[in-house]
Amino acid sequence: MTITHEGPHSSVGESADKKRGMNLTLRIWRQNGPQAKGKMVTYKVSDISPDMSFLEMLDVLNERLILDGDDPVAFDHDCREGICGMCGVMINGQAHGPQQTTTCQLHMRSFKDGDSIDIEPWRASPFPVIKDLAVDRRAFDRIIQAGGYISAPTGTAPEAHSTPVPKKDSDAAFDAATCIGCGACVAACPNASSMLFTAAKVTHLGLMPQGQPERDDRVVNMIAQQDREGFGGCTNIGECSASCPKGISMETISRLNHDLLGALRAGARPKS
Numbered sequence: 027m028t029i030t031h032e033g034p035h036s037s038v039g040e041s042a043d044k045k046r047g048m049n050l051t052l053r054i055w056r057q058n059g060p061q062a063k064g065k066m067v068t069y070k071v072s073d074i075s076p077d078m079s080f081l082e083m084l085d086v087l088n089e090r091l092i093l094d095g096d097d098p099v100a101f102d103h104d105c106r107e108g109i110c111g112m113c114g115v116m117i118n119g120q121a122h123g124p125q126q127t128t129t130c131q132l133h134m135r136s137f138k139d140g141d142s143i144d145i146e147p148w149r150a151s152p153f154p155v156i157k158d159l160a161v162d163r164r165a166f167d168r169i170i171q172a173g174g175y176i177s178a179p180t181g182t183a184p185e186a187h188s189t190p191v192p193k194k195d196s197d198a199a200f201d202a203a204t205c206i207g208c209g210a211c212v213a214a215c216p217n218a219s220s221m222l223f224t225a226a227k228v229t230h231l232g233l234m235p236q237g238q239p240e241r242d243d244r245v246v247n248m249i250a251q252q253d254r255e256g257f258g259g260c261t262n263i264g265e266c267s268a269s270c271p272k273g274i275s276m277e278t279i280s281r282l283n284h285d286l287l288g289a290l291r292a293g294a295r296p297k298s
């Protein structure tokens with residue numbers, strides 16, 4: 027299949043060389059459903075603008091597949107601005123591809139004309155494939171439900187200075203809160219561990235005064251739920267943090283372990 031696309035910045039005055047986009051070979055995981063057997067299928071795309079995002083390149087492929095009466099490639103996306111956490115695929119074996127960003131914020135200028143690109147779904151048994159590149163990440167929702175909340179009453183927002191928070195705590199809590207739940211940390215980890223995700227959620231609430239009432243129960247219940255979901259344990263490999271588009275640090279996992287030990291010593295036990 028050959029797909030032609032005129033780049034968004036091409037103009038009449040540009041040289042023929044400058045106007046020509048990239049020709050790429052894509053090997054994409056196609057799987058009709060959760061129980062179906064999947065396989066890599068090869069597609070060729072041409073005249074791909076370096077200014078396109080990776081998802082726009084997939085859109086171009088899908089438009090042509092639809093026009094040809096073929097089944098388009100299923101993949102998750104929503105905001106396309108790096109904030110919702112919906113997108114995410116393995117690109118040449120790396121979660122979200124060669125840059126430390128989300129798949130929607132990855133641009134085709136990260137690739138060269140003539141490249142072959144392997145595109146696969148997250149590979150982790152707690153994230154079963156729904157179709158093609160789309161996986162079921164509801165295991166993350168259940169981890170959040172197990173403890174990722176506070177019981178402070180809602181209502182009118184209190185005056186910002188009425189509950190002082192040390193700057194270093196508010197900065198660390200904010201950094202942890204930038205986790206978008208994309209799942210790249212799990213996909214990158216050889217153990218399929220979700221520790222970085224869970225640690226980010228435990229940390230962003232556990233460092234704030236409003237998160238203290240449930241602090242012990244939160245950490246033991248979220249850890250118990252991630253174990254029930256089948257995520258592996260952390261062995262400090264660090265691929266999670268290296269692949270995280272938000273740069274959540276391994277120190278966050280240390281904070282979780284500190285909280286967990288403290289909670290267990292204080293007698294907290296997970297709900298069965």
Ligand code: SF4
Binds near residue numbers: 226
């Ligand atoms: S910790 Fe990073 S990689 Fe993991 S879910 Fe959150 S944002 Fe994604």
Ligand code: FES
Binds near residue numbers: 104105106110129130
């Ligand atoms: S589509 Fe929202 S983060 Fe990529």
